Amino acid sequence: MTITIEKKYIAIPINNHAVSKKLCFWEEAPDRELVMDFDCKLDAVKPQYVSYIDVSRYRGKTLICDSVPHMEFTLTQCDEKALDGLYREEYRPMVHFTPQIGWLNDPNGMICYHGVYHMFYQYNPCGTEWGNMHWGHAVSRDLLHWEEKDIALFPDEMGTMYSGSAIEDLGNVTGLGTGETGPMLLFYTAAGDRTLLSAGKCRTQCLAYSNDGGETFVKYRGNPILGKVESYNRDPKIVWVEEIGKYLMALYLAEDRYGLFTSENLLDWSLLQELRIANESECPDLYCFRLSGKSYWVLIGASDKYLVGVFKGGRFVPQTQERQLCYSPFNYAGQSFSGMQDGRVIRMTWEKLKMPCVRVPNQMSIPMEMKLRAGEMGCYLTAYPIAEISQLYADTQELVGQRLEAPIELPLERAAYDIRLITEYGAGMTLELFGHTLRIDTQENCVAFGKLRIPISGDRERVDIRVIADSCSLEVFADEGRFYATLYAVCDYNLPYLRLTAQENGTLLKTLTCHRLASIHGEVENV
Template sequence: MSSSVDAALPAPAPAATEALRPAIHYTARDTWLNDPNGLVYWGGQYHLFYQNNPHGNVWGNMSWGHATSRDLLHWTEHPVAIACDEAEDIFSGSVVVDYGNTSGFGTPEEPALVAVYTSAFKAGSGYAGTQAQSLAYSTDSGMTWTKHAANPVLTRNSPHFRDPKVFRYEGEAGSYWVMAAVEAQEQQVLFYKSHDLKAWDFLSAFGARHLQPGRPGAGEWECPDLFPLPVDGDPAAVKWVLIVNVNPGGVAGGSGGQYFVGEFDGVRFRSDAPVEEPSWLDWGRDCYASVSFSNVPDGRRIIIGWMNNWDYANALPTHPWRSSMTLARELRLTTRDGSVRLVQQPVLPAPGGERPTAAPGRVPGGPFELHGPGVPLPDAVPGQAQVIEAEILPGPAGQVVFHLLGTEDGSGGTVLSYDAAEGQLVLDRRTSGYTGFHPEFPSVEAAPLVLEDGLLTLLIVVDHCSVEVFAQGGEVVLTDLVFPGPESVRNRLASTGGPATVRALTITSLS
């Protein structure tokens, strides 16, 4: 397959881009969206609030959009939840269920949902040019919101103090609300505590002011999240995870998500690794602002990210909608080679709701050997996403290659390959279709990958305008947008340099 960027298709007509709208990823109907906000489970539904421009499909007029879902796959869009006005834009934040009615906005029997968000104050307001933290509350399950009369509740008189993520801390240090927010340009996460969500006291800071410009992690820090998880499923062995999104400075370029594993004693977060050596949530170009849901039953920790990159976000070739969210991903902590790391698995339907399709060429009841051009996989189908699950022993093969969303003659498409010599998983979208809308879009992403007992395991979700890859059980994740042309529906699995053994291969269609 050619890798020349000259293969880029001309820009699609606006009417044609509806075919690029994903089947199982959330998009706003006809407007712009970015960071997920206020993720909360309440009343049997997952509430997704998000940065939204209600009046257009580029960034601006920042307000909180709103959608709900019972399964994290099928979403219902609702009217704007918290709207910008002449005094403020509504930037990122979080929502908590105030069970103890600590704020006084609800009752003990019927607790309020409380949104803690960043007010980006405009000229003419009393806090013009600053960003500060404010409150809004809902007593009707998130459908309507009232701004707190005494906003803002926390200010540093700073132009870049934003993105509060609030959770309830219960530990040796006491019982109270904790806020993680950022001084974005100082690369600092600041922790505060409160007993009523209104009055906040400073606790500590975690940061990296000394990072050199141009290195990964050295851009503005945004959208923090702090939460505990058991290690290897052991409730007696708990670590804390601090997610900090960064722009620019992502591992693949532009914006990206980093994380640290460590300890939190109710006052201070201490990372097990140096701040100069973060781990990465996603090695692709298009997973940013990932934050987790609060109040999820059974202690599950589920995140969603914005599937885009600030390098080219406003230029995506879609109309009237622009941008989507990643799939929801459930997080676990696991120990590998003496260190603790996150594992991510996409939230997908239970097996009873799937429609598996055996790939042509598969030997019924057993593995098959993969040679050269390999085997065709089922074509992409409008209105459906494909989930490809594979267990492969690369053996003597130099590369195992998935050609995704390609053309009949093989001249274009997205290439996902495992390179044995480099020990890397590589996602190449340089000939993926509509790539000429921005010079930063044609790209190749690579992630280090270690086989386990010689085995490569992949879960690949292909959904119209995106490819999400979860390798080795979710220890390595790659997410990229792609914008294939209308004829780009062919999929194939191949090998180079020698045969490989495909131990299992399943294709599932989801609509």
């Protein structure tokens, strides 16, 4: 079929149960040049929903479109998405970011740029399964309420847009800035050979930049800034390291190996060293803390295994063995925000839940503040919900200083909740929440949920458990964030209560606080 692009989107009818097809678009020209191809579960007979593909960059051009395997279909165009009941769908998360429609995974390019938080993310606008990687984009002023923006990075002849990071080029060392403020730089992996358009290409590290505050991005014409190092190298994280006076790129190489590269101009990179994080891979993050007047750096991988180290003699020198922060397979690829003016380290992770919501299967985590603490066995990392979450508190129930002689039950509404439980470290107990049971086992020093086990305490002095409950998840933080996990739990609102039962009568409940959270979709401030 032939289509002349006159509007912003083409609307594609999708059914998650249909067979995947490849849609190919050629520009009508003497040599019929391929300009775009992607995989989708196209269904012209009985679609479940419509995906919207931004084709504004082809406005005014006539494209030829066909599917492989071939089928009969039509495409319509529109300037606005028709999404009835948006953010009110069954199982849509109430306090976690999700795109309007489509697949989401790794957070990318997290940056606070002149008072606005920018969150980019791996995004498939063509359906609710992984593939066709773009960089989605959302902005916020409080890290809680997000406004979804236009797609920032589209696949091209170098590949699909894999994960990466963002910084502000404060000194304009790249020479790409045109204004009084430094340009916003996006560093990403171009994943070659994932599309027909990028057939035969390898994975390389590339750069895009914006001189209008992140409204639009231009890909650097000198890409790639780092060619192939190893076959699967990907996910560049860029930071400034004062101790060596250079920019540093942490890059996943292969197996459990990461490479550290340095640059003075953010364009030319040289290998500094290689490091291993046992049983870890992908999506490195790197951030600095001051502890007892000394700078410590945390290098952490996608599954939250991390090293604490220092820069000494121009190299990263680990000071600890590998440690584990998260104890769940549902958290992945955490990334921290650059440009934080208040000195905090804030990060978010992808929560890969396979939710039953038709339009979106995954969500981002609650933003967490990261801290480095000193312990008897050396430094360790903590992750805890940001203080700003209190802005969502709608009402509160609280119990203080009670001896548990019988089960305690609190009525709940169909809403998200922030719950904190502090008890003496004695007998175990169970916490039932919307039909799901967390078993607090002090004999094994863990919170048990099915087969998952989350440590409770580093010193076994008290039980301190915090739970953020949303439509399809329970985020559990123990010992003020020393241990945490996201649990896939579809809340059953037929069972609207919290019930706490102690294994031994007389167990001291120090505090039980239950905050109902207002939905972030109530009123979203435009940024």
